[in-house]
Amino acid sequence: MKRLAILGSTGSIGKQTLDVVRAFPKDFRVVGLAARNNLELLASQVQEFRPSVVSCRGSREKMAPILSTGCEACDMEEMAGHHQVDLVMMATVGEAGLGPTLAALQAGKPVALANKEVLVMAGGLVTSLAQKTGVELLPVDSEPSAIWQCLRGEDRRVSRIIITASGGALRGRSIEELARVTPQEALRHPTWRMGQKITIDSATLINKAFEVIEAHWLFDAPWDRIEVVVHPQSIIHSMVEFEDGSVKAQLSPPDMRLPIQYALFYPDRVSNESISRFDPVAVGSLTFEPLDHESFPCFRLALDMAKRGGTWPAALSAADEVAVELVLSGRIGFLEIEKVIKEVLKDHHPVMEPSIDDILDASRWAREQAGRLVEV
Ligand code: MG
DSSP, X not given: OEXXXXXXXXXXXXXXXXXXXXHOTTTEEEEEEEOSSOHHHHHHHHHHHOOXXXXXXXXXXXXXXXXTTTOEEOOHHHHHTOTTOSEEXXXXXXXXXXXXXXXXXXTTOOEEEOOTHHHHHHHHHHHHHHHHHTOOEEEOSHHHXXXXXXXXXXXXXXXXXXXXXXXXXXXXXXXXXXXXXXXHHHTOOSSOOXXXXXXXXXHHTHHHHHHHHHHHHHTTOOGGGEEEEEOTTOOXXXXXEETTSOEEEEEOOSOTHHHHHHHHHTTOOOOOTTSOOOOHXXXXXXXXXXXXXXXXXXXXXXXXXXXHOTTHHHHHHHHHHHHHHHHHTTSSOTTHHHHHHHHHHHTOOOOSSOOHHHHHHHHHHHHHHHHHHHHO
C-alpha cells in the first residue's frame, strides 16, 4: 500500500487523483491533503479519507471543523517530507509547488509532478536535486507521460520528440477575433476538463511551451529535438521518433485519470473500468496541423526565455500567472497576456545559474511588476 500526500487536492488533478484512490482502496492510503482556499471541499475530503495531516490557507478558527477529525495542520513543505508519506502528488498550480517539490526530493520522496511551472521555473535545479537524491520525478501531465511511456524499454536512441497540442479553446481564430475573446470563451477547452489557469494557458499555447520545457528537463532532450504539432482530437498524447525512423505514440481518450494512475502505480499497469477505451472507428480520423505562431505568440516567447535560461523562465512564469488572473477577473483582454509578459521581461535583470532564492526573487519581482502595469 502506498501512502500519499496530495497537494492541491481540491483542484482538477487533485480531485481526479482522489477518484483513482477511490477506485483502488486497497492500494493507497491518503495521509496528507493540502488545498489553498476551498475549505468546504477540503473538509469533505478529510471526512472521507481521514488523513494524518492537512494544510490550507484558512485561519485556525476556520480550520477547526477539519482539525476536529484528529488530523494535524502543517505547511506544504512539511507535508511533502512527512515521515508517513511514500509518494507526493504535486497537483498545485504555479509557483506554489516549487518549495514543496524541493522539500519532497530532499526528504527522498518520489514526486508525481502535475505542477508544470515547477520545471518551467527551476527545471535545472529540480532535476539535478532529484538525480542527486536518487528520487524519481514521475510525470503526470499527459504529454510528458506519453513520452515517458514511449521511452519505456528503449535504450534512448531518440532522434525526435513530437508533442501534440489540441490547439486550445481558440484554435483557428485570427488576431482580430482574439481581441474580442471573453474569459468564458477562452475557458471552453474542446477536449480536456482542467483548472482555469491551465485552460487559459492552453488557449494562449504558453502551456505547450511549458510542456516542451518539461520534456527538455525530464528526458534530458536537446531543444532542437523537441517539436510540437497541433492534433485537435487529443487522442495521441505525444510521440517519440527513434534513430531508425520508427515512431512510437501513446494513444487514449483524453482522461487525466490515466496518466495520474500510470504515475501512481508505476511501474505497474492496472485496469480501471471507469476509464473509457480508445475506439478507432468511433474516432474516425486523427489529424495534424502546424502551430499558428502569428495568433499565439506566447508559445515562442516562453520557449525563447527557457532557452536563455537563468531566471528568465521564472520571471516569465510569474508574469503569466498574474496575467492569467487579470484575464479571469476581466481586467485585461486575452491578447494583453503577451503584452504584460513582454513588458515585465523588458526590465528583468536576470541571474544566470540561479539559486532557488534567486528564482523566487525573480518570480516575486515579476509578479509585482505585472501587478503594477495594470494599476497605471
Ligand atoms: Mg498537457
